[in-house]
Amino acid sequence: MHQKPYILPLVFGILALICLGIAPYLVFVYAGIEKEMGLAQKIFYYHVPSAFSMFLGSFLCFVFSIFYLWKRDKNCDLWAACSAEVSLLFGTLVLITGAIWAKPIWGAWWVWDAQLTLTLILWLILAAYHMLRAYLEDPVQSARFRAVLGIIGFLNVPFIHYATKLWRTHHPEVVRGEEISLPPDMKAAFFFCVITFFALFFALLFKRVSLAKAQNELESLKAEI
Amino acid sequence: MQHLEYMTAAYIIIWVAILLYFLSLSKCEKAIWEELRELRATITKDNPS
Numbered sequence: 001m002h003q004k005p006y007i008l009p010l011v012f013g014i015l016a017l018i019c020l021g022i023a024p025y026l027v028f029v030y031a032g033i034e035k036e037m038g039l040a041q042k043i044f045y046y047h048v049p050s051a052f053s054m055f056l057g058s059f060l061c062f063v064f065s066i067f068y069l070w071k072r073d074k075n076c077d078l079w080a081a082c083s084a085e086v087s088l089l090f091g092t093l094v095l096i097t098g099a100i101w102a103k104p105i106w107g108a109w110w111v112w113d114a115q116l117t118l119t120l121i122l123w124l125i126l127a128a129y130h131m132l133r134a135y136l137e138d139p140v141q142s143a144r145f146r147a148v149l150g151i152i153g154f155l156n157v158p159f160i161h162y163a164t165k166l167w168r169t170h171h172p173e174v175v176r177g178e179e180i181s182l183p184p185d186m187k188a189a190f191f192f193c194v195i196t197f198f199a200l201f202f203a204l205l206f207k208r209v210s211l212a213k214a215q216n217e218l219e220s221l222k223a224e225i
Numbered sequence: 226m227q228h229l230e231y232m233t234a235a236y237i238i239i240w241v242a243i244l245l246y247f248l249s250l251s252k253c254e255k256a257i258w259e260e261l262r263e264l265r266a267t268i269t270k271d272n273p274s
Contacts, residue, residue, distance in 0.1 A: 037227075097238065
């Protein structure tokens with residue numbers, strides 16, 4: 001009989017909670033207020049880590065999708081699907097917070113800029129992935145289609161990251177190669193927020209995976225009866 | 226306090242979305258484990274050996 005797999009979500013959940021307690025101090029007190037953008041710049045501390053979490057989810061989905069197509073292991077499909085779902089959550093946050101930042105700074109909620117459009121495309125791919133899982137009845141066919149979609153989705157990520165170099169975009173370029181063009185106080189707050197969001201990402205991912213495994217177990221028990 | 230309303234809106238949306246997702250996972254997980262426990266109990270009762 002399986003036990004409730006609590007450990008990993010718990011460890012990352014506690015880590016995320018501790019970080020979440022410290023992050024607001026760094027963002028609102030320690031890091032200074034940017035002169036031109038004012039408080040709207042503070043959105044950046046959660047917007048960019050949300051984007052990194054979205055990329056991380058897409059990367060995990062990509063890796064597990066390749067393994068699924070190679071090994072046909074249902075566990076790989078499960079991990080890919082859970083990564084895509086959590087990635088979709090963070091992707092939604094990226095698009096919403098980006099629009100809220102853009103309104104006071106650019107004067108528009110949305111512009112058809114290369115980086116924004118590519119991010120929207122990745123979000124749409126993740127949404128399509130989720131819909132395929134929900135609507136395709138044949139589980140093997142669904143897993144195969146989703147694996148292909150998961151791979152295509154991640155191929156978009158390098159273009160999003162390098163969009164500010166490849167095309168003329170409105171989007172500010174904060175990360176230049178390996179350097180981050182920020183004052184030290186803002187840089188410290190930013191890195192801490194990245195760690196916080198990664199902890200949060202893994203806490204949600206492990207929780208989602210344990211739920212999916214329990215769902216599978218329930219279905220197989222029902223089939224036995 | 227330039228653009229305070231935008232910053233507040235962004236932070237509220239982030240935390241509400243993450244909290245709602247977490248709560249929906251917890252609710253779903255609780256229901257599944259409850260059902261699993263009942264099913265296991267039924268199977269054990271039917272096959273005591």
